Amino acid sequence: xxxxxxxxxxxxxxxxxxxxxxxxxxxxxxxxxxxxxxxxxxxxxxxxxxxxxxxxxxxxxxxxxxxxxxxxxxxxxxxxxxxxxxxxxxxxxxxxxxxxxxxxxxxxxxxxxxxxxxxxxxxxxxxxxxxxxxxxxxxxxxxxxxxxxxxxxxxxxxxxxxxxxxxxxxxxxxxxxxxxxxxxxxxxxxxxxxxxxxxxxxxxxxxxxxxxxxxxxxxxxxxxxxxxxxxxxxxxxxxx
Numbered sequence: 001x002x003x004x005x006x007x008x009x010x011x012x013x014x015x016x017x018x019x020x021x022x023x024x025x026x027x028x029x030x031x032x033x034x035x036x037x038x039x040x041x042x043x044x045x046x047x048x049x050x051x052x053x054x055x056x057x058x059x060x061x062x063x064x065x066x067x068x069x070x071x072x073x074x075x076x077x078x079x080x081x082x083x084x085x086x087x088x089x090x091x092x093x094x095x096x097x098x099x100x101x102x103x104x105x106x107x108x109x110x111x112x113x114x115x116x117x118x119x120x121x122x123x124x125x126x127x128x129x130x131x132x133x134x135x136x137x138x139x140x141x142x143x144x145x146x147x148x149x150x151x152x153x154x155x156x157x158x159x160x161x162x163x164x165x166x167x168x169x170x171x172x173x174x175x176x177x178x179x180x181x182x183x184x185x186x187x188x189x190x191x192x193x194x195x196x197x198x199x200x201x202x203x204x205x206x207x208x209x210x211x212x213x214x215x216x217x218x219x220x221x222x223x224x225x226x227x228x229x230x231x232x233x234x235x236x237x238x239x240x
Contacts, residue, residue, distance in 0.1 A: 032123045032130050049117035051110040062193060066104030069197055073097035076204050083211045092150045093207075096200065099146065103139070112136055137175050143168055157206055163199030167192045 028039045028049065038050050077093035106112055116122060116132025123131045147154060147164055154161045170192035177185030 030117065030120070037117050049114070051113035051117060060108065062190070063104045063108035065193065065197065066100050066107060069200060070097045070100035070104055072204065073100060073200065076208060079208060080211055085207070085211045088150070089153060089207065089211075092153050093204075095146065095150075099142070133175075140168075140172060140175060143171065154203075157199075157203050160199040160203040160206075163195040163202070167195035167199065170195060 027036050030037050030049075036051075039047055040050050041047050073093050074097040077090055077097060080090050080093065112135040113132045116130060116135055119131050119135075121131070122128060122134050125134065128134055147168065154164055170188045174185045174188035174192060177183075177188060
């Protein structure tokens with residue numbers, strides 16, 4: 001409790017010393033192709049650069065789709081856990097949910113673009129025009145590692161395996177198009193998302209259908225329930 005009290009006191013102190021936790025210093029120019037970049041001062045002491053790219057449009061719908069798919073993957077993990085499915089299968093859906101949630105948050109909040117604006121030296125790497133391009137490439141090794149680790153799970157369904165291979169190819173083309181500042185990278189990114197969604201939904205249906213089967217015993221026609229004692233006593237009376 002003492003630690004909580006100290007934390008609240010420190011927060012109140014910051015609020016009293018500063019009008020706000022952060023304040024916008026207006027747009028700034030960057031030496032590479034980018035949208036609007038804003039300089040924001042945190043607690044009146046530290047300046048960070050935040051991507052000001054407008055989000056309404058296809059990007060916001062893509063982010064919502066990724067977050068919905070992440071939620072469905074998490075629900076699948078919980079359902080398979082209660083059903084007693086094997087651990088490797090449950091881990092597949094848990095990691096998939098985490099990865100999709102990170103991708104959705106990045107798409108919604110422009111996280112890797114904002115990090116890139118604060119690591120401008122990455123733009124000096126040969127062949128790189130914007131610093132966030134290198135950060136975007138970090139997704140590809142993670143996707144390949146996930147596909148290799150859970151290759152047995154993906155092989156269970158041909159449609160899912162084909163969709164994942166196509167998604168990785170489209171994502172690689174999207175990253176290459178981003179490095180080349182090509183408009184085609186948005187289309188490849190969209191195709192990658194559609195392939196991932198199709199493959200995961202097909203696999204989700206298969207796993208839930210297989211592991212959540214309800215087995216009910218069926219009583220054969222030759223088995224009849226025993227009559228009650230009262231019914232036996234009344235039968236002779238009916239014959240009379």
